[in-house]
Amino acid sequence: MDDRPIGVFDSGIGGLTVFSEIIRLLPDESIIYFGDTARFPYGPKNLEEIRHFVFKIAEFLIDRNVKMIVIACNTATVAALDDLKKRYNIPVIGVIEPGARIAAQYTTNKRVGLIATKGTVLSQAYEIAVKKINPEIKLFSHAAPKLVELIEAGILDGKELDDVINVYLLPLIMESIDVLILGCTHLPLIEKKITALSKNRFKVVSSAVETAEDVKSTLLELGLASSKIENKAGNVKEFYETGSKSHFLEVGRIFLGEKIREVKRVTLDI
Ligand code: DGL
Numbered sequence: 001m002d003d004r005p006i007g008v009f010d011s012g013i014g015g016l017t018v019f020s021e022i023i024r025l026l027p028d029e030s031i032i033y034f035g036d037t038a039r040f041p042y043g044p045k046n047l048e049e050i051r052h053f054v055f056k057i058a059e060f061l062i063d064r065n066v067k068m069i070v071i072a073c074n075t076a077t078v079a080a081l082d083d084l085k086k087r088y089n090i091p092v093i094g095v096i097e098p099g100a101r102i103a104a105q106y107t108t109n110k111r112v113g114l115i116a117t118k119g120t121v122l123s124q125a126y127e128i129a130v131k132k133i134n135p136e137i138k139l140f141s142h143a144a145p146k147l148v149e150l151i152e153a154g155i156l157d158g159k160e161l162d163d164v165i166n167v168y169l170l171p172l173i174m175e176s177i178d179v180l181i182l183g184c185t186h187l188p189l190i191e192k193k194i195t196a197l198s199k200n201r202f203k204v205v206s207s208a209v210e211t212a213e214d215v216k217s218t219l220l221e222l223g224l225a226s227s228k229i230e231n232k233a234g235n236v237k238e239f240y241e242t243g244s245k246s247h248f249l250e251v252g253r254i255f256l257g258e259k260i261r262e263v264k265r266v267t268l269d270i
Helices: 016-025 047-063 074-087 096-106 118-123 125-133 145-152 159-174 187-198 208-221 248-259
Strands: 006-010 031-035 068-071 111-116 138-143 179-182 203-206 237-241
Touching: 006 016, 006 047, 016 031, 016 187, 016 208, 016 248, 031 047, 047 068, 047 074, 047 118, 068 074, 068 208, 074 096, 074 118, 074 125, 096 125, 096 179, 096 203, 096 208, 111 118, 111 125, 111 159, 118 125, 118 138, 125 138, 138 159, 145 159, 145 187, 159 187, 179 187, 187 203, 237 248
Parallel strands: 006 031, 006 068, 031 237, 111 138, 111 179, 179 203
Antiparallel strands: none
């Protein structure tokens, strides 16, 4: 049993989609969430630069005595999962493999679509992960930077958003995909919208639920799960961000309600 918190991070608010699945599955765990909103977006940046940011965030979380790190960002998973695993002796979990697993499970025609950041698409990480599970699956990928920016800016509805979604979906519909991976953790914040605009032509999946399952099984396997905390005051949820002009609290509230009361601003020594 281990009552230390789990550290979860993203470039911004996207990782809250993973955070919310973790607290749904593991309500007794304490979690520290970190959004690097000062350096958002990670998607167009080079992987070396992102790796540098990730190391700084990991140091911040390690200083707060986390027992596990969840990289709730696809781009950062691509850039630094292996390095973080080597650097620290606590478990580190990424979001690409869980997302690939769920897509491979659902596709029947073996034609899978992916919308993600430029960094994730260019890395071909999903392609590699999906083919490892089933080499017959064909992956059709599109970078969706505009969508990620609208979500981070708190635009979760309206015509502008619908138009952008349709632009990204059209080429994938033309490829007759039967599963679409939301390969950026921001995208599940508008999953209902994407599903509605897909008009049931394909199933929309993301890695949040599967990642939370991985967190649970890893904690249990390593004997790191929290003891049942009767007094819920001991069960901490803390939120940190680096930016000053973000919509973290506002969008976080829409998504998590009262579970998010305050976001503390911190700076990283980059
Ligand atoms: N949420 C991040 C991801 O899953 C990306 C957003 C960004 O471009 O920073 O890749």
